Amino acid sequence: MFLHIRKINKLILSAFLLLVFTTVCDAQLQKYSPKVSFAIETYAFLKGQSTALEKISRQFPSLKTKVVTVEQDSKISFVRAQRNIEHFLQEELTVADYKILQKRIGCMLEAQIKSPIEKEEYAIDFLNLVSSRSYFIADTLVEKGILSFAYHDTPHQEITDGHFINFTTKNHPKSYRAGLKVPIPKSWLAQEAEMPHTIQQFTSHYGNGEARIVIVVYDLSAQQSEMILNERSITQMIPPESRLIQTDKIEIDGIPGIMIEAEQSLGYTDNQMKIRMLQFMFIQNQKLYCLQGSIGPVQASNNLDEKIKKYEPLFRLVASNTEFDN
Numbered sequence: 054m055f056l057h058i059r060k061i062n063k064l065i066l067s068a069f070l071l072l073v074f075t076t077v078c079d080a081q082l083q084k085y086s087p088k089v090s091f092a093i094e095t096y097a098f099l100k101g102q103s104t105a106l107e108k109i110s111r112q113f114p115s116l117k118t119k120v121v122t123v124e125q126d127s128k129i130s131f132v133r134a135q136r137n138i139e140h141f142l143q144e145e146l147t148v149a150d151y152k153i154l155q156k157r158i159g160c161m162l163e164a165q166i167k168s169p170i171e172k173e174e175y176a177i178d179f180l181n182l183v184s185s186r187s188y189f190i191a192d193t194l195v196e197k198g199i200l201s202f203a204y205h206d207t208p209h210q211e212i213t214d215g216h217f218i219n220f221t222t223k224n225h226p227k228s229y230r231a232g233l234k235v236p237i238p239k240s241w242l243a244q245e246a247e248m249p250h251t252i253q254q255f256t257s258h259y260g261n262g263e264a265r266i267v268i269v270v271y272d273l274s275a276q277q278s279e280m281i282l283n284e285r286s287i288t289q290m291i292p293p294e295s296r297l298i299q300t301d302k303i304e305i306d307g308i309p310g311i312m313i314e315a316e317q318s319l320g321y322t323d324n325q326m327k328i329r330m331l332q333f334m335f336i337q338n339q340k341l342y343c344l345q346g347s348i349g350p351v352q353a354s355n356n357l358d359e360k361i362k363k364y365e366p367l368f369r370l371v372a373s374n375t376e377f378d379n
Contacts, residue, residue, distance in 0.1 A: 098195055306377050326353060
């Protein structure tokens with residue numbers, strides 16, 4: 054069965070081969086950002102898969118009903134991801150580059166669709182593969198790409214739809230015996246952070262995006278642990294290069310805390326950068342816990358109001374569902 058599937062998958066995988074060739078050829082003309090490259094790879098896979106389904110429907114009319122069922126079952130994830138990628142690439146690429154990309158993928162797939170599938174059973178194997186949940190497991194990169202862009206417009210829905218992991222700080226070497234269980238979108242990549250108090254960092258779009266979730270724990274002295282978190286005390290804590298935008302009272306696992314929104318400048322050169330962040334903080338057992346969601350770094354001239362607005366529901370959802378892992 055595996056060999057049968059590989060024959061059908063050649064139609065999809067050739068899209069990736071085309072993009073590797075394109076990337077090599079265009080390397081000196083244009084260097085795409087990691088997120089754009091990730092989007093193009095995912096887009097090529099989705100277009101290849103759609104072409105494969107179309108090919109099966111044309112060559113085997115008796116399978117048309119099954120093809121329609123597979124397409125309907127995958128509509129939420131695959132179709133939504135493809136639509137969001139198209140919108141994203143139209144924003145990130147020039148009109149000329151977007152047209153070239155579409156033309157190259159289209160020409161390659163048109164050529165591939167002319168080659169007949171050897172047996173109907175191969176087509177059935179492929180349809181079963183697409184409709185199976187294990188399809189995502191076969192290729193982690195594809196899974197992350199589809200999930201990332203399916204929820205590109207509403208990141209918080211990745212968690213509400215059940216696509217998340219519960220990351221625990223328990224037994225982590227930098228957790229300072231602090232056990233927190235934090236829900237993280239499945240498409241985000243866990244990365245080690247260099248700062249000593251940062252337990253773990255997660256980056257959107259499988260490490261290729263601009264959004265991050267960071268878990269930080271500070272040990273406090275007995276006197277510091279009596280501190281009340283409010284706008285006044287927070288103002289004294291934030292660095293001078295940060296601008297406090299708003300504060301809000303919150304609770305995490307029943308413990309009162311504070312949410313602050315701030316924008317921090319990075320560097321003092323002409324190429325100054327900045328990040329916008331939401332920090333959810335509370336104190337428990339002589340430890341200051343901070344769950345930080347951020348966007349950036351970006352050029353200081355960029356306005357991050359819309360991007361933080363898009364990710365704020367996700368950051369709040371992560372914080373509100375965080376609990377102690379006892």
